[in-house]
Amino acid sequence: MHANGWIIYNDSLPGNKFIDFAQWLANAAIRKGNQVKIISNSDLLSFLSHEELTLFTKERPLSLPNYVVFTDKDIYLARQLELLGVRVFNSSEAIRISDDKIATYQQLAMAKLPIPDTIIYPKTFAPQPVKHRILNEAIGKLGFPMIVKEAFGSFGEQVYLVRNEHDLIENINNLGTKAFVLQAFIASSYGVDLRLHVVGNQVVAAMKRQSANDFRANITAGGTMEAYQPSEAERNLAIAATRSIGADFAGVDLLIGADQSPIVCEINSNAHIHNMYDATGINVADFIIDYILRETEGVANV
Template sequence: MSLHGWIIYNGHLPATKFLDFAEWLQLSASNKNITTQIIKNNELLSVLSSDSLDIVQEIIIDLPDFVIFTDKDIYLAKQLELLGVRVFNSAQSIAVSDDKIATYQILAQHRLPIPKTIISPKIFSNLNQIDIGFSDKIVKILGFPMIIKEAYGSFGEQVYIVKTVDEMTKKVRELAGKPFIFQEFIDSSYGKDIRLHVVGNQVVASMLRTASNDFRANVSAGGTMEPYFPSSFERETAIAATKAIGADFAGVDLLFGPNQTPIICEINSNAHIRNMYDCTNINVADYIIDYITDWFEHK
């Protein structure tokens, strides 16, 4: 089977790790005799009119058989889908993954294990006074310490721990105008979690992340990593979470709940893979390419 794909990443981001992810995918595709082009999202313009929609590019080339979308430009992903291109992951799954509130709502709908979560009522940023009387109810439900987490954020950023009413009130005022949640603090998982890479119906690699001086375990925030062998329940939970948001593949972060029961922390539809390879010597890109090949063989 002769396939040609695009691997799209964000051309506005200066960090090399975004291109690095795309290059790993391209190499794995080449090893399977699949041709791909790495394209920046800002090299493709979505054009709409009353009688058509199109993709405009600097060099005119035919649309691909598939796109691996490593970016969060969901409008571009949707444009490609409307043009009939199979996008891995879909625009909808990327949008849900990128919005932590939407993620938790869907996980709760599927009765999957998550921390107890309260969505902050919408607050407009231009208000001189903010009525935070609702915070009393939140404290009664969640207690202290608690997590405040912005709906949008990556690499463990935009996640805060608050320990008093004053700290909570200050953070609520700071975040006015942004969507965010209040969340139960899982103290049994302080400074540690597991990242599982799911591709299709299997967990292909996993690692334990540990931080010595932070409640967050992200490697990008200074945490350390080591290979981890998940239990069947942990694997099933990660796969179910990935399917719940409609993703073909994802990095699923699990916390250690009471009695070591897994609790879903986050799902990343664009999870980078170099750290996982450095930790486990497993190349997740190979599994992603195999999954795409299998999809076309059985569609």
């Protein structure tokens, strides 16, 4: 019997890159002889009662897959599948931590991995003036320029570079009650970062991203990309960062420190892979599916 899997994506998000990612994964699974379905999270309705915990789908009766590859961030759906006994890649907890940059930095700090110096701005439930004690502490600890980064955001958006106290106060006021951090700016990595894609305990592909006119190197923000051969230190850091959030695979973004040493910027539990293929010719989906089949070998005869 061949393994059968679901690739879950979110159809409420604009653009084709989300269904594109799901299709790459599905094609890789099919090449391995798997039966696979691409399913939107809106086609899976979680149901809870005092008697039952299940999913309502278009198909009745419900037939659960051997595994799910989760390209979405609907952590409640991911958790529902786990409670039903399905192995989800990545796990709901890994997705939750990765999606929340504050939680990610806490895990990285716990693992004693290099990150930019970071201050978590206190949670507020209503917009209020910036407290001078917090402002003075942040400026004294981090200096200018400084990064203001929202806890939730993608593609380099929701990240702001501030150069003085006036801009910092304006940014904080604009964020209102959103969760965010203040971070030291890594000037040596202005407009440059490294994306290493980790699967299991290995880096399977890497690229260097650069922007000529933006402090962010994201391709969505106008950056360019090229294949990159990471050093042993960069590989080890990316693998350790992925492990720190409990992910099976991830795209790890590294900054370049003043002494050329790598610093973790972000971890993406569902990093898209099309750009990586364009830059390197490496199809990360094949590595992901191979890993999943090894991990679920006892679930189905694959």
